[in-house]
Amino acid sequence: MSDLPIKNKIRECRFFADEMTQQQLADQVDVTRQTIMAIEKGKYSPSLEVAFKIAHAFGKSLDEVFEYLPEVD
Amino acid sequence: MDMSFKEKSAWISLVSTLLIFGYYFYHVFGLTNLPTEEAKSVIAGLALKAIILIIIVESVFHGMLSMTNRKAAERGADERDKSIELQATSYSYWVLTIGVMFCLGRMVILEFNPEFSEHRSFQMPFLTVHILLFSFILSEVIRFAGQIVLYRRGF
Numbered sequence: 001m002s003d004l005p006i007k008n009k010i011r012e013c014r015f016f017a018d019e020m021t022q023q024q025l026a027d028q029v030d031v032t033r034q035t036i037m038a039i040e041k042g043k044y045s046p047s048l049e050v051a052f053k054i055a056h057a058f059g060k061s062l063d064e065v066f067e068y069l070p071e072v073d
Numbered sequence: 074m075d076m077s078f079k080e081k082s083a084w085i086s087l088v089s090t091l092l093i094f095g096y097y098f099y100h101v102f103g104l105t106n107l108p109t110e111e112a113k114s115v116i117a118g119l120a121l122k123a124i125i126l127i128i129i130v131e132s133v134f135h136g137m138l139s140m141t142n143r144k145a146a147e148r149g150a151d152e153r154d155k156s157i158e159l160q161a162t163s164y165s166y167w168v169l170t171i172g173v174m175f176c177l178g179r180m181v182i183l184e185f186n187p188e189f190s191e192h193r194s195f196q197m198p199f200l201t202v203h204i205l206l207f208s209f210i211l212s213e214v215i216r217f218a219g220q221i222v223l224y225r226r227g228f
Contacts, residue, residue: 030148030151031151031153032151034224035151037075044153044227046153049152
């Protein structure tokens with residue numbers, strides 16, 4: 001399970017983008033498929049630039065794909 | 074196991090470094106009983122063999138990896154690869170620093186206490202070189218292993 005405060009809806013976005021594959025998204029964003037996989041699973045927080053590129057690939061704004069959920073005590 | 078090009082590259086470097094320099098140090102640290110001149114020629118032969126082997130093995134396996142992953146080889150490192158490399162290099166830096174500090178400390182102690190250098194364990198030729206080389210190889214092993222652990226963890 002992910003313990004990073006940044007959550008994403010990449011899997012859902014890929015589904016609604018005609019079942020876009022991780023490789024297709026990786027090619028558009030210019031990162032490796034393993035990096036997309038790590039971001040999708042919440043194991044890696046991308047840079048702002050890559051986050052914008054991912055949102056742009058789905059034609060969405062950044063906060064429609066990523067959200068910040070800090071832990072509340 | 075789903076591995077990126079850079080992770081496979083780290084595995085190749087880790088395994089080849091461990092095997093080749095493991096063999097080298099296993100034989101070098103067993104040379105304390107040989108006469109100095111004989112030990113020097115054995116070490117020179119072993120070092121030459123290890124250097125040639127590491128160049129051949131790394132070139133052949135990395136060449137094969139690049140040929141089978143042409144697209145990934147051409148693209149190079151992405152931002153996660155670079156972050157992982159930086160993090161692993163910082164682990165490796167500490168190991169190298171400790172090795173260099175140990176070597177400097179040993180030299181200072183021997184300068185003040187020359188009688189220590191007569192101890193049998195200090196009789197190996199190129200001992201200072203080997204302490205530094207061992208620190209360097211160990212730091213490289215930590216770097217490759219660190220990269221692999223970080224790739225497996227996600228980062």
